[in-house]
Amino acid sequence: MSHLLELHNISKSFGALTALRNLSFHIGEGEVVGLLGDNGAGKSTTVNLISGIHKPTDGYLTVDGRKTAFTCRSDSAEAGIETIYQHTALVDSLSITRNIFMGRELTDRFGFLRQREMRDIAMEVLQNAVHISGIDSPDTLVGNLSGGQKQAVAIARAVHFKKRVLLLDEPTSALSVRETEALLNQVLKLKAENVSSVLVTHNIYHAYQVCDRFVIMSHGTKVFDVAKADTTISQLTDYVVLT
Amino acid sequence: MTPILAESAAPRSRTQRQSILKRIMATPAGAILLVFVTLQIVCIAGALLYPDDFRYLSPQNLTILMKAVPVLGSLALGAGVLMIAGEFDLSVGSVYTFTAVLMASLVGAGLSAFLAAPLGILAGVLIGLLNGQITLRFGLPSFIVTLGGLLFWRGAVLLYNGAVQVRFDPESAFTSLFSGTLFGINAAFIWIVLFVIGFHFLLHRHRFGNHVFATGGNRGAAEAIGIDTNRVKLIAFAIAGGMAAVAGILATARVGSVQPGQGAGLELQAIAACVIGGLSLRGGRGSIVGVFLGVLLIHTITDVLLLLRAPGFYLDMFIATLIVLAAIFNHLIERRGLA
Numbered sequence: 128m129s130h131l132l133e134l135h136n137i138s139k140s141f142g143a144l145t146a147l148r149n150l151s152f153h154i155g156e157g158e159v160v161g162l163l164g165d166n167g168a169g170k171s172t173t174v175n176l177i178s179g180i181h182k183p184t185d186g187y188l189t190v191d192g193r194k195t196a197f198t199c200r201s202d203s204a205e206a207g208i209e210t211i212y213q214h215t216a217l218v219d220s221l222s223i224t225r226n227i228f229m230g231r232e233l234t235d236r237f238g239f240l241r242q243r244e245m246r247d248i249a250m251e252v253l254q255n256a257v258h259i260s261g262i263d264s265p266d267t268l269v270g271n272l273s274g275g276q277k278q279a280v281a282i283a284r285a286v287h288f289k290k291r292v293l294l295l296d297e298p299t300s301a302l303s304v305r306e307t308e309a310l311l312n313q314v315l316k317l318k319a320e321n322v323s324s325v326l327v328t329h330n331i332y333h334a335y336q337v338c339d340r341f342v343i344m345s346h347g348t349k350v351f352d353v354a355k356a357d358t359t360i361s362q363l364t365d366y367v368v369l370t
Numbered sequence: 371m372t373p374i375l376a377e378s379a380a381p382r383s384r385t386q387r388q389s390i391l392k393r394i395m396a397t398p399a400g401a402i403l404l405v406f407v408t409l410q411i412v413c414i415a416g417a418l419l420y421p422d423d424f425r426y427l428s429p430q431n432l433t434i435l436m437k438a439v440p441v442l443g444s445l446a447l448g449a450g451v452l453m454i455a456g457e458f459d460l461s462v463g464s465v466y467t468f469t470a471v472l473m474a475s476l477v478g479a480g481l482s483a484f485l486a487a488p489l490g491i492l493a494g495v496l497i498g499l500l501n502g503q504i505t506l507r508f509g510l511p512s513f514i515v516t517l518g519g520l521l522f523w524r525g526a527v528l529l530y531n532g533a534v535q536v537r538f539d540p541e542s543a544f545t546s547l548f549s550g551t552l553f554g555i556n557a558a559f560i561w562i563v564l565f566v567i568g569f570h571f572l573l574h575r576h577r578f579g580n581h582v583f584a585t586g587g588n589r590g591a592a593e594a595i596g597i598d599t600n601r602v603k604l605i606a607f608a609i610a611g612g613m614a615a616v617a618g619i620l621a622t623a624r625v626g627s628v629q630p631g632q633g634a635g636l637e638l639q640a641i642a643a644c645v646i647g648g649l650s651l652r653g654g655r656g657s658i659v660g661v662f663l664g665v666l667l668i669h670t671i672t673d674v675l676l677l678l679r680a681p682g683f684y685l686d687m688f689i690a691t692l693i694v695l696a697a698i699f700n701h702l703i704e705r706r707g708l709a
Contacts, residue, residue, distance in 0.1 A: 200594055200596070216594060216595075217588065217591055218583065218592065219588065220587040220650075220654040225580055225584075228580075229591075229595050230581070230584070231595075232577045234577050238576050239575050239577075240576060240577060240580065
């Protein structure tokens with residue numbers, strides 16, 4: 128059986144530094160995977176690799192069982208993978224609508240924007256797909272939103288463009304408690320719609336709330352891969368801390 | 371019941387008034403629009419009260435204003451688009467002179483002005499592309515690259531033409547197209563209004579404009595989403611160069627000659643108009659209407675000071691104060707936006 132996304136024996140070196148060694152794991156359809164590990168374990172390199180920013184030195188990726196090589200971010204986006212970084216993904220000086228459609232604007236054949244249509248869609252996505260508290264209009268500038276609201280906009284963008292996997296890189300580190308709850312609920316809601324998520328974090332408690340499975344990395348490779356039912360927080364902590 | 375209703379109605383209307391003011395201020399050109407309208411009201415009231423001493427509304431004065439706006443307007447529109455994309459062009463004043471000299475001398479050599487003018491624009495676009503290529507290829511600050519351009523093209527004018535003025539004798543159709551009058555309105559002013567409308571739609575209603583704002587606002591995010599930011603910036607550089615040449619055409623058609631030193635300082639006035647109009651020096655913010663209002667404001671203040679027979683240095687001091695105040699205001703808006 129082929130999984131949605133699979134890493135096969137991936138290694139990645141930057142000159143003399145080996146960031147990843149023989150890393151293999153998979154992400155199933157509608158599955159929430161927690162990618163855990165201490166600083167320097169290779170989580171960020173893995174994210175960059177899946178989103179197409181880095182190319183593996185050795186090994187390969189498969190999407191739906193088909194071998195693929197991502198050479199840039201738009202390749203991974205085309206395969207349905209959306210990476211949501213903490214800060215970099217949005218333009219503060221543009222409205223929510225314009226951010227959602229940035230680079231993928233709806234236009235007439237002369238390139239002029241179909242503003243009302245985009246606004247209506249943004250409104251609908253914000254209201255139905257993503258529940259963001261405190262946003263009353265898609266015309267709000269993103270710069271006026273809180274950290275959690277910004278991430279929600281980035282997620283709304285992924286949802287609208289029918290992404291299959293969300294890669295959330297340290298999504299909760301800058302969020303308030305309430306925003307964190309909202310974000311984690313969002314992940315579960317998307318799971319119900321068969322969207323997979325990878326939660327890259329070193330906050331085991333947040334991961335434990337929503338993830339179905341945990342992949343723990345240390346020194347560039349996988350040291351533990353376990354379903355939630357078969358583990359406990361203290362066991363996960365031990366693996367992160369002691370390996 | 372009644373007193374409660376009255377009490378609840380009063381604050382609502384007050385907040386409504388506040389929110390209208392707030393809403394105007396929140397739009398990209400709102401603050402400058404308020405300043406501009408206020409200034410116009412004061413000027414018009416002054417002109418009506420003292421028609422003999424303050425001839426603001428006299429036909430001669432209005433004609434002078436309409437003739438003065440288009441040149442700085444063209445320069446500021448081009449420089450403004452580039453500024454929103456996150457880059458500067460300090461060379462527009464020199465490019466304006468160079469392309470005007472080029473066009474005038476081509477016409478002097480017997481070429482039709484209807485061919486020479488597009489060639490001038492082409493030269494401006496190519497110079498803009500060159501500025502862009504050097505800036506982007508080597509990852510340099512455009513401030514430095516176009517400072518080089520400012521000096522280089524100023525020198526090139528003297529090399530090509532010497533320090534003498536060039537006469538511009540186009541066919542009369544060309545002159546009336548660019549400096550005639552239509553329904554009493556100066557043709558160059560109509561052109562600049564058309565450019566403002568065109569640029570407004572390009573920047574605020576077109577895909578390209580969205581990419582310009584994204585590129586200037588957060589280049590990393592724009593690239594992550596798949597926008598070719600180098601291409602966007604390169605086109606913006608080309609627009610800045612092309613609009614400098616357009617300014618040259620409008621000025622030359624009006625005056626009938628080109629002075630080799632005429633563009634000096636205009637690049638700074640263009641950037642000043644942009645800043646007064648609400649553009650951020652960091653890029654990604656602002657509006658075309660704001661830039662145009664910035665140009666109108668500079669020329670209105672110039673005009674008022676001239677009408678009041680104030681010495682020339684007052685003008686510089688006024689514009690300087692205005693620039694700094696506008697920059698402070700923009701900075702406060704940005705900070706509030708980021709909070």
